[in-house]
Amino acid sequence: MEVIVCCLHENVFYAYYIISAGLGEDIIERSLGDLNGFVEHLEEYKIAGKIYAVNVLDAGLVKNQSVFQKAYDMGYSI
Numbered sequence: 208m209e210v211i212v213c214c215l216h217e218n219v220f221y222a223y224y225i226i227s228a229g230l231g232e233d234i235i236e237r238s239l240g241d242l243n244g245f246v247e248h249l250e251e252y253k254i255a256g257k258i259y260a261v262n263v264l265d266a267g268l269v270k271n272q273s274v275f276q277k278a279y280d281m282g283y284s285i
Contacts, residue, residue, distance in 0.1 A: 219251045225278050227260035227269055235259050256281045 215221070224242075226235050236259075246252050258281060260274045269275045 219253055220246070220249045221253050221255040222246050223255050223281055224257045225281070226258070227263040227274075229262060229264040232259050232261050235261065 224239065226239075228235055230238075243254070246254060258274050258277050260269045260272060263269055269278075
């Protein structure tokens, strides 16, 4: 699952990446290269947060991981 939350505030594009996958963090980071390239072409941008829930293969497994609270806090701050 991949969730990209974007918002525009005072002419700055903010991107938040929330990723869960049955992969390691290094593989997820490499796969986001194209998305990072797109965001970097915007005039004013900031990648405001990245959360990776790695090695998650089944629904609900992130509820018991620290990334669950991080995702909540990130969403609340938007």
